[in-house]
Amino acid sequence: MKNFIQEFKNFAIKGNMIDMAIGIIIGTAFNQVVNVLVKKVIMPPFSLLTEDVTLSNKKYVLREATGNVGEVAIGYGELIEVLVDFMIISFTIFVVIKFMNRFRTKAEDPANKEETTPKNIELLANLEQLMKEQNEILRKNKE
DSSP, rough: HHHHHHHHHHHHHHHHHHHHHHHHHHHHHHHHHHHIIIIIHHHHHHHHHHOOOOGGOOEEEEEOBBBOOOOEEEEEHHHHHHHHHHHHHHHHHHHHHHHHHHHHHHHHTTTTOOSSSHHHHHHHHHHHHHHHHHHHHHHHHHO
């Protein structure tokens, strides 16, 4: 139990919890932006294609509502809206990750002077160069 509490303290203190909280808050805000984008910008032109019927109201009725029994229907219009939401979110995340990976690749290239190389990558590159030089010296001494 003590190890568990210590691990949790380390987790919270090192910033992982804060990073997660920031990610959740940004994700929630991004979700709201995408919902408005889909419902107010993308879906109205689609509703024009379906003669001013909003897609969220589209459904396939399996059983009509009678008396005490409610309607049973498959809401395929809502599914279409959710799929459009998903496509926008996944495309946006793809673009952001691709953008971040481009900068990460530049930063990890020790020969690239355009971006500042992180110190650990620079040290590894120097170590690799020193090992190559040492191997050449050892080969020459063997001959």
